[in-house]
Amino acid sequence: MDQEMSYGSDYKFIPATSIESGHGIEVLPDLYCYTVQIVNFCLVGNPETNDFVLVDAGMPKSADAIISVTEERFGANSRPKAIVLTHGHFDHVGGLIELIEHWKVPVYAHELELPFLTGKMSYPEPDPTVEGGMVAKMSRFFPNEPIFLGNNIHPLPSDGTVPHMPDFKWIHTPGHAPGHISLFREKDRALIAGDAFVTVKQEYLYKVFTQEQEISGPPRYLTTDWDAAKESVMKLEALKPTVAITGHGVPMSGERLATSLKKLVNEFDQIAVPDYGKYVN
Ligand SMILES: [Zn+2]
Ligand SMILES: [Zn+2]
Numbered sequence: 001m002d003q004e005m006s007y008g009s010d011y012k013f014i015p016a017t018s019i020e021s022g023h024g025i026e027v028l029p030d031l032y033c034y035t036v037q038i039v040n041f042c043l044v045g046n047p048e049t050n051d052f053v054l055v056d057a058g059m060p061k062s063a064d065a066i067i068s069v070t071e072e073r074f075g076a077n078s079r080p081k082a083i084v085l086t087h088g089h090f091d092h093v094g095g096l097i098e099l100i101e102h103w104k105v106p107v108y109a110h111e112l113e114l115p116f117l118t119g120k121m122s123y124p125e126p127d128p129t130v131e132g133g134m135v136a137k138m139s140r141f142f143p144n145e146p147i148f149l150g151n152n153i154h155p156l157p158s159d160g161t162v163p164h165m166p167d168f169k170w171i172h173t174p175g176h177a178p179g180h181i182s183l184f185r186e187k188d189r190a191l192i193a194g195d196a197f198v199t200v201k202q203e204y205l206y207k208v209f210t211q212e213q214e215i216s217g218p219p220r221y222l223t224t225d226w227d228a229a230k231e232s233v234m235k236l237e238a239l240k241p242t243v244a245i246t247g248h249g250v251p252m253s254g255e256r257l258a259t260s261l262k263k264l265v266n267e268f269d270q271i272a273v274p275d276y277g278k279y280v281n
Contacts, residue, residue, distance in 0.1 A: 003148075003150035003151070004150070005097045005100065005101075005147070005148055005149050005150055005152065006097070006119075006147065006148045007060075007097060007143075007145075007147050007148075008122070008143055008144075008145025008146055008147055009145060010143040010144065010145045011060055011090070011143050011145070011147070012060060012141075012143065013059075013060050013061045014037070014059060014060060014090075014091075014138075014141065014142065016037060016038050016135065016138065016205070016208065017037045017038060017209070018035065018037065018038050018208050018209050018210070018211050019209060019210060019211055020035040020211045020250065021035050021036060021037050021038070022035070022036075022065075023035055024069060024073075025250070025251060027190075027243055027245055027251045027253075028188070028190060028243065029046060029047075030044060030045055030046040030047075030052075031043075031044055031190060031192075031243075031245065032044075032047075032073060033245045033251050034066075034069050036058040036059050036062045036065055036066070036094075037059045037062070038059070038091070038135075038202075038208050038248060039056070039058060039059055039091040039092065039094075039247060039248055040056070040245060040246070040247055040248065040249075041054060041055060041056040041057060041058050041066060041092075042054070042055040042056065042192055042245055043055075043069075043070060043073055043074070043080070044165060044168075044183075044192075045074075045080075047073050047074055050074060050075070050078060051081060051164070052074060052078075052080050052081065053080050053081055053082050053083070053084055053162075053164050053165050054066070054070070054080040054082075054083045054084070054099070055083075055084050055085075055086065055183065055192055056084075056085060056086055056092040056093075056194070056247065057083060057085070057092060057093050057094060057095045057096040057099055058091070058092075058094045058095045059090075059091050059094040059095070060090060060091075060094035060095070060143070061094065061095070062094050062095040063094075063095030063096075063097075063098030063099050063102070064095075064098075065095075066095050066099060067099070067102060079102075079103040079104075079105060080103065080105055080164075081105065081163075081164035082105050082106050082107065082108060082163050082164045083096070083099065083100070083103075083105060083106070083107045083108070084107075084108050084109075084156075084162060084163075084165065084170075084183070085107065085108065085109040085113065085117075086180060086181055086182065086183075086192070086193075086194025086195065086247060087109070087110075087113055087176065087177040087179060087180040087181070087194060087195065088109060088113045088116040088117045088123075088146070088147070088177065088179075089123065089177060089195070089222060090142060090143040090144070091142075091247075092194075092195075092247065093117070093147055096147065096149070097147065097149070100149070100152050106152065106154055106163070107149060107152055107153045107154065108153075108154050108155070108156050108162070108163055109153060109154075109155070109156065109179060109181075110155070110156055110170070110172060110179030110180070110181050111155040111156070111179065112174070112178040112179030113177065113178070113179030113180075114153060114155060114179070115146065116146045116147075116177075116179075117146065117147060117148075117149050117153045118146070118148060118149060118150070118153060119146050119147070119148035120146060121146055122144050122145045122146055123144040123146075123177070123222070124144070124224050124279075125144055126139035126140060126142045126144060126221045126222050127139065127220070127221050127222075127277050127278045127279055128140040128221065129276070129277060129278060130203070130220045130221050130274045130276070130277030130278070130279070130280075131203075131220065131274035131275045131276050131277060132201075132203025132204060132220050132221065132274065133201075133203050133204030133205055133206070133207075134204065134205035134206075135202060135203050135204060135205050135208055135221070136203040136204075136220060136221045138205075139221035139222070142221070142222070156170050156181070162183060165183065167185045167186070167187060168183045168184065168185045168192075169183070169184055169185075169186070170182070170183055170184075171183070171184055171235065171236070171239075172232075173193075173194070173196040173232035173233075173235060173236065174225065174228045174229075174232060175196070175218060175223060175224075175225045175226065175227070175228035175229025175230070175231070175232045176194075176195045176196060176218035176219070176222065176223045176229055176232075177195075177222075178225075180194055180195065180196060180232070181194065182194050182196050182232075182236060184236075184239055184241070188242065188243075189239065189240060189241050189242040189243070190241065190242065190243050191236065191239065191241035191243065191244040191245070192244075192245050193236060193241075193244050193245065193246045193247070194246070194247050195218045195219055195222075195246070195247040195248065196218060196229070196232045196233060196236055197215065197216065197217055197218060197233050197236065197244075197246060197261070197264060197272075198216050198217075198218065198219065198246040198247055198248040198249045199213050199214065199215060199216065199244075199246050199248070199249030199250055199251070199252045199260075200212065200213065200214060200216060200248050200249030200250070201214055201216050202216065202219040202220075202248045202249070203219065203220050203221065208248070211249060211250055213249065213250050213252065214249075215252070215260035215261065215263060215264045215271070216249075216264075216271065216272065217229060217233065217264065217268065217271060217272020217273065218272070219247075219248065220274045220277060221277075223279065224279045225279075226272070226273050226279070226280060229272065230268045230269075230272070230273075233261070233264055233265055233268060233272070234265050236261070237261040237262065237264070237265045240258065241257060241261075242254065242257070243257065244257055244261075
C-alpha cells in the first residue's frame with residue numbers, strides 16, 4: 001500500500017517575493033529556469049520533445065504555478081519523467097507532494113537527504129541571528145521539519161548518473177545540506193548549482209527583491225557546515241562551468257560567471273562565511 005504523503009507540521013506559505021517572481025528564462029534551448037517568489041526551479045529537456053525533468057519543486061503552495069509553467073512550455077497535460085531534488089529544504093520541495101499526486105512520477109535525491117524527505121529527521125533550526133538582513137531574520141519562520149514522501153522518493157544512483165537526464169552527472173556538494181547535489185553537463189559545461197552558491201545576497205530582503213546579481217555563498221541562515229560548503233564551491237569552480245542556474249538569483253554565464261566563481265573561491269571566508277551566527281566557529 002502507498003503511504004499518505006505529508007508536509008511537516010510547520011509547513012506554510014512564506015510571504016516573500018522578488019521582481020523575478022513569475023518570470024522564466026530560457027538559459028539554453030533545453031534549460032529553462034523559472035522563479036517562484038524567491039526560489040528557482042528548472043525544466044531540463046527540449047520543448048519539442050516530451051522528454052524532460054523537473055529540478056526542484058518551489059516554495060510552499062506553488063504546485064499549481066509549476067504545473068502551469070510546465071504545460072505552457074511542454075504542452076497541455078505534459079508531465080516530467082522524474083523530479084530531481086538538489087536538496088530537501090522547504091523552498092525546494094514546497095510544491096512536491098501535490099506535484100507527485102498530479103503527475104505520478106518518481107523523485108530522486110542524494111541518499112543523505114532521504115531522512116529529511118521520509119519524515120525521519122528535521123533540518124537544523126534556521127539561524128535568524130546570523131550576519132545578514134531581513135530574510136535571515138525572517139528565517140525563524142521557515143519550515144525545517146521533514147516532509148514524508150513514503151516510497152515516492154528514491155536515492156540517486158551511486159555512479160553519478162541522473163535518471164532521465166542522460167548527459168548530466170550529479171556532484172555531491174554538501175555544506176548547505178548534507179546531501180546537497182549539483183548537476184553538471186560536460187558537453188556544454190552547463191551547471192545547475194542548487195544552493196551550493198547563489199547569485200543573490202539571499203539574506204537581504206532588498207537584494208532578494210531586486211535580484212541584483214552578485215555572487216554569494218550558500219544562503220547563510222540554513223548553512224551549517226562552512227568547511228564543506230567551501231570545498232563544494234571549489235569543486236564546482238574547478239569544473240569551469242559556462243553557465244550556472246542557482247537556486248536563488250538570476251542565472252549567470254560566461255566571463256562574469258568565471259571571474260565571480262574564482263573570486264568566491266579566493267575570498268570565500270569574506271564573501272560567504274558570516275562574521276557571526278550559530279553555525280560558525
Ligand atoms: Zn537550501
Ligand atoms: Zn534555497
